[in-house]
Amino acid sequence: MITQDFPPETGGIQTYSLCHARVLAGKCDRFGVICPDHPDAAAIDNTLGFPVIRLKIRNDLLIVSLLRNLNRRLKEHPVDATFHSQWQTAAAGIRARNRGLIKQVFVAAHIRELLFNPFAAVPGLGRLFTAYRNRVLQQVDHFYPVSDYTARSLMELGVEASKITVVINGTDPQQFYPDDASGLKQKLGLGSKKVILTITRLVERKGLDTVLESLEKVLKKVPEAHYLVVGEGEDRQRLESIIRKNGLAGNVTFTGRVPYEELNAYYNAGDLFVMPSRTQPPDVEGFGIVFLEANACGLPVIGSDSGGIPSAIKHGATGFIVPEGDSGLLAERIIELLTHSELRDRLGNEGRRRVVEEANWQSVSSKLFEDLQARLEH
Numbered sequence: 016m017i018t019q020d021f022p023p024e025t026g027g028i029q030t031y032s033l034c035h036a037r038v039l040a041g042k043c044d045r046f047g048v049i050c051p052d053h054p055d056a057a058a059i060d061n062t063l064g065f066p067v068i069r070l071k072i073r074n075d076l077l078i079v080s081l082l083r084n085l086n087r088r089l090k091e092h093p094v095d096a097t098f099h100s101q102w103q104t105a106a107a108g109i110r111a112r113n114r115g116l117i118k119q120v121f122v123a124a125h126i127r128e129l130l131f132n133p134f135a136a137v138p139g140l141g142r143l144f145t146a147y148r149n150r151v152l153q154q155v156d157h158f159y160p161v162s163d164y165t166a167r168s169l170m171e172l173g174v175e176a177s178k179i180t181v182v183i184n185g186t187d188p189q190q191f192y193p194d195d196a197s198g199l200k201q202k203l204g205l206g207s208k209k210v211i212l213t214i215t216r217l218v219e220r221k222g223l224d225t226v227l228e229s230l231e232k233v234l235k236k237v238p239e240a241h242y243l244v245v246g247e248g249e250d251r252q253r254l255e256s257i258i259r260k261n262g263l264a265g266n267v268t269f270t271g272r273v274p275y276e277e278l279n280a281y282y283n284a285g286d287l288f289v290m291p292s293r294t295q296p297p298d299v300e301g302f303g304i305v306f307l308e309a310n311a312c313g314l315p316v317i318g319s320d321s322g323g324i325p326s327a328i329k330h331g332a333t334g335f336i337v338p339e340g341d342s343g344l345l346a347e348r349i350i351e352l353l354t355h356s357e358l359r360d361r362l363g364n365e366g367r368r369r370v371v372e373e374a375n376w377q378s379v380s381s382k383l384f385e386d387l388q389a390r391l392e393h
């Protein structure tokens with residue numbers, strides 16, 4: 016596995032890479048990860064039980080280092096295939112395959128990394144980069160997008176449907192499970208509150224401002240509602256200024272980033288989970304692992320119809336999907352869930368069942384492994 020993003024950094028592709036790696040390592044005869052270095056890497060790498068090769072280079076320049084030394088590494092440590100968590104590093108795998116060092120090159124697809132063009136604003140260079148990306152995509156043996164939306168986007172970029180297999184994201188029902196969080200709620204001063212929860216990196220496309228817009232309407236019907244936001248990021252200041260402007264300071268709590276070991280307690284402090292992401296290309300939601308994490312804790316979830324979210328939420332079964340940017344409809348769904356505990360339980364239980372039976376890393380990684388193996392055997 017070659018990935019630009021790997022823990023201890025936080026984010027969806029980091030979670031994706033680590034969780035697939037854990038399962039694939041147990042199934043492959045030989046398995047290792049190549050990723051960029053991080054000052055706190057040792058604490059996690061030492062627990063993994065498979066080799067993690069850390070290259071001292073910036074995430075987005077990993078390809079440069081790979082083009083210099085991947086072939087040598089593959090000669091020293093032969094493997095059948097490379098699996099790239101993002102297309103950006105695939106050129107090195109393609110070159111190794113063309114020299115006969117591996118059999119096939121597999122690439123995951125989320126969405127932002129497919130659409131993002133670092134040179135978009137530079138005349139000429141932007142188009143060159145797009146042409147380079149399309150050339151790389153054409154030479155990949157098989158793609159594993161995380162949602163139907165991402166699969167459609169790949170086809171729009173010229174990838175044949177026969178080269179695409181959707182493997183949705185998962186979560187870990189042993190790491191995320193229903194639990195009593197009254198202690199944490201007391202500590203946060205939310206003992207008597209009905210908690211609307213978001214856990215995410217704070218970036219604009221996650222649509223937290225739409226939740227803030229909906230709060231006035233929610234509070235009229237459910238005065239004990241409180242919005243708890245877990246996570247950190249560049250959008251925090253903007254969100255805090257909206258809160259001040261709308262006089263919501265007493266109704267919203269930001270915790271900042273919390274460690275992985277505490278995430279389960281924070282999910283359980285919520286009565287429902289919400290993340291109404293917006294489509295702001297290249298910033299688009301590929302799936303939304305957080306919806307599954309919340310479902311695994313027995314929470315119903317509300318997301319928008321943006322990007323791959325419809326692959327993460329079963330509308331009417333595990334939660335609700337509302338039109339992106341529609342704070343009025345969002346408020347109605349929040350009120351509906353906060354005031355109907357049976358509905359809340361039904362959707363939350365179904366969400367947990369879906370995670371336990373289908374949308375867990377063990378199942379989805381096994382599906383991925385079987386598909387990779389079948390392709391390598393042909």
Ligand code: GDD
Nearest residue numbers: 026027028030215246272273274275300301302303304305
């Ligand atoms: N420990 C900790 N602390 N983890 C956090 C925090 C925090 O404060 N905030 C977010 N996370 C973790 C979540 O628990 C989750 O595992 C991950 O970061 C966020 O994943 P996603 O909800 O999937 O969002 P993303 O935007 O970072 O990821 C992108 O790739 C994913 C993988 O395919 C998006 O395209 C997602 O839509 C996609 O699912």
